Amino acid sequence: MQNELNALEINKTWSLVDLPPNKRVIGCKWIYKIKYKSDGSIKKYKAIYLTDTRFLASKPVPTSIVITAKLCQNDSPPYNDPAYYRRLVGKLLYLTNSRPGISFEVQQLSQFMAQPTTNHHKALTRVLRYIKGNPGQGLFYLVSSSLQLKAFNDLDWTACVDSRKSISGCCVFLGNSLVSWKSKKHTTVVRSSSKAEYRALASSSCET
Structure with missing residues (x-):
């Protein structure tokens, strides 16, 4: 291959x-x-x-x-x-x-x-x-890359002006190649920023 x-x-x-x-x-x-x-x-x-x-x-x-x-x-x-x-x-x-x-x-x-x-x-x-x-941007996967799996996430607490729900983002890399990503609004309102961060981290962990 x-x-x-x-x-x-x-x-x-x-x-x-x-x-x-x-x-x-x-x-x-x-x-x-x-x-x-x-x-x-x-x-x-x-x-x-x-x-x-x-x-x-x-x-x-x-x-x-x-x-x-x-x-x-x-x-x-x-x-x-x-x-x-x-x-x-x-x-x-x-x-x-x-x-x-x-x-x-x-x-x-x-x-x-x-x-x-x-x-x-x-x-x-x-x-x-x-x-x-920026018409030429896109995903490019190298022929040879490491198999190290890395995940990153971020959270914007109470970002939605209408519902006060948080919005989190997650991206997963296999080596230097982006293989999974998403930006999603949470389904519930969280009163604590720390709790919202833990929810985002748990979602990223499941994705990984």
């Missing part, structure tokens, strides 16, 4: 599946071939993704979220096209399979699928503009 991996060409193009040209998956045009590069980029997919969302010509931004901004229910007038908002969030959920860096932002946006507001849509468009400015 090791020899087979070493024999792979970095810029080789791989066929994925034979589908009709108009076939779509969760609203995105299907890609027949993807060119893998040494940095793990999948720029061809990102370009078509942004074309479908009508953000290909948008102005890029350096970050995917404004740190000081806190999203909450009824923080602005309702967005006039909630179905379009839901479609975009669904595409971003799919994109987190290769872009873990936007997992927290997508977790935040997915809380307001029922009644999105203009502020929620503004935050959503910022994520898309961030993707526009």
Whole structure:
């Protein structure tokens, strides 16, 4: 297996599946071939993704979220096209399979699928503009790496403005390769920050 991996060409193009040209998956045009590069980029997919969302010509931004901004229910007038908002969030959920860096932002946006507001849509468009400015990011797994398992977690106590529930994040590495990640809001309100930290640590331990 090791020899087979070493024999792979970095810029080789791989066929994925034979589908009709108009076939779509969760609203995105299907890609027949993807060119893998040494940095793990999948720029061809990102370009078509942004074309479908009508953000290909948008102005890029350096970050995917404004740190000081806190999203909450009824923080602005309702967005006039909630179905379009839901479609975009669904595409971003799919994109987190290769872009873990936007997992927290997508977790935040997915809380307001029922009644999105203009502020929620503004935050959503910022994520898309961030993707526009960073099209080549993704996961890259080295052929040879150590088998040391490492896990990291963090917690934002009472981060949700509406429910006062905490939000925790976890990522697990096998060697230098990221193999598991998640950003999740807790199901209960915890009155102690220490107790919330222990809950986040227990969740990370189970994932490991």
